[in-house]
Amino acid sequence: MELKNDTQISEFLLLGISEDPKLQPILFVLFLSMYLITVLGNLLIILAIISASHLHTPMYFFLSILSFVDICFTSTTVPKMLVNIQTQSKVIMYKSCITQMHFFLLFSVLDIFLLTVMAYDRYVAICHPLHYTVIMNPRLCVLMVLVSWMVSALHSILQSLIVLRLSFCAQLEIPHFFCELNQVVHRACSDTFVNDMVIYFASVLLVCFPLAGILYSYSKIVSSICAISSAQGKYKAFSTCASHLSVVSLFYCTSLGVYLSSAVTPNSHSTATASVMYSVVTPMLNPFIYSLRNKDIKYALTRLFEREIIKRPIVLRLKKCP
Numbered sequence: 001m002e003l004k005n006d007t008q009i010s011e012f013l014l015l016g017i018s019e020d021p022k023l024q025p026i027l028f029v030l031f032l033s034m035y036l037i038t039v040l041g042n043l044l045i046i047l048a049i050i051s052a053s054h055l056h057t058p059m060y061f062f063l064s065i066l067s068f069v070d071i072c073f074t075s076t077t078v079p080k081m082l083v084n085i086q087t088q089s090k091v092i093m094y095k096s097c098i099t100q101m102h103f104f105l106l107f108s109v110l111d112i113f114l115l116t117v118m119a120y121d122r123y124v125a126i127c128h129p130l131h132y133t134v135i136m137n138p139r140l141c142v143l144m145v146l147v148s149w150m151v152s153a154l155h156s157i158l159q160s161l162i163v164l165r166l167s168f169c170a171q172l173e174i175p176h177f178f179c180e181l182n183q184v185v186h187r188a189c190s191d192t193f194v195n196d197m198v199i200y201f202a203s204v205l206l207v208c209f210p211l212a213g214i215l216y217s218y219s220k221i222v223s224s225i226c227a228i229s230s231a232q233g234k235y236k237a238f239s240t241c242a243s244h245l246s247v248v249s250l251f252y253c254t255s256l257g258v259y260l261s262s263a264v265t266p267n268s269h270s271t272a273t274a275s276v277m278y279s280v281v282t283p284m285l286n287p288f289i290y291s292l293r294n295k296d297i298k299y300a301l302t303r304l305f306e307r308e309i310i311k312r313p314i315v316l317r318l319k320k321c322p
Helices: 021-051 058-075 078-087 094-127 129-135 138-164 181-185 193-227 231-264 270-292 295-320
Strands: 011-014 091-093
Touching: 011 078, 011 094, 021 058, 021 078, 021 270, 021 295, 058 078, 058 094, 058 138, 058 270, 078 091, 091 094, 094 129, 094 138, 094 181, 094 193, 094 231, 138 181, 138 193, 181 193, 193 231, 231 270, 270 295
Parallel strands: none
Antiparallel strands: 011 091
C-alpha cells in the first residue's frame, strides 16, 4: 500500500529548549539580547571594514562576508523562536519549516567554507608573505567566495528537495527550537534511506574535508612560526591568526558537542540546548573575538564612532537656523 503524502497540509510543532512556562520570559529576554548583540556587533564589523581603506585587504574582505553570513545565520532561527515564545505557540507551517531548514543549511555550510578560505588566507600570509599580494589577488578572493556560495546553495537545495519527497504522518513534534534537518527527516513515516545517505556523504564532504584543509593550513603555519628566530616575530605571526583560530575552535567544538549529544540522546531537549552554542552563541562572540585582539578593527571602529559624533552637532546647528 502506497503512503499518502500529507506534507502539503502538515504542521510541525517546535518544542523549543524548554516547555516550562516559567522559563519562557527568561528565554525570550536572553535570546532577544543575544540576537540584537549579534546583529549590532557584526554590522559594526562590516561598517568598520567598509569605511576604513586600510582594511580593504583579503583577510578583512572575508571577515566582512563572514559577519554578513553570521547575521543571516541567526536570523534564520532566532526570530521565529522569539515569535513562538511571545505568542505561546509552537506551530510552524510545513513550507516555513522547509524554508527555514534550507536557509539554515545554506548559511551553516557557508560559514564552514568561509572559515576554510580564511585559514588558507592566513597560510599564504605567513608561509608565503612575499607572494601574498600576487596569490591572494581580488579575482581569486571573489572567486573563492562565489564558489562557496554556489556549493552551499546547491547542497541546501539538494537536501530540501529530498526532504520534500518524504511523507509525514502523526509524529510531527520536533524537540528543537528550529527545523533541524535530522529532526525533520526522523519525523517522516516513509523510507529515509536516501536522506540518511545524502546527509552522511554531505557531512563527510562539506565538514570533514574543510576541517582537514584548516588543520593542514595551521600545521604549515605552526611550522613556519617555529622557524622564526625572534620571539617578537613569532608573536606577531601568531597574533595574525589567533582570532581566526579561536573562532574555528569555538565553531567546530560546539558543533561536535551537538553531534555527540544527539548521538547519545537523539530525542531530548539537550540537542536543542547544545545547538544554541554554534547557532546563536558563536555568531554573537565572533565580533568580540575579532575586535578585542585586533588593533586595526579597534582603530576603524573608533574612527567610525568619532565621525558619527562629529556629524551630530553639525546637524543640530543646522536645525536652529531660520
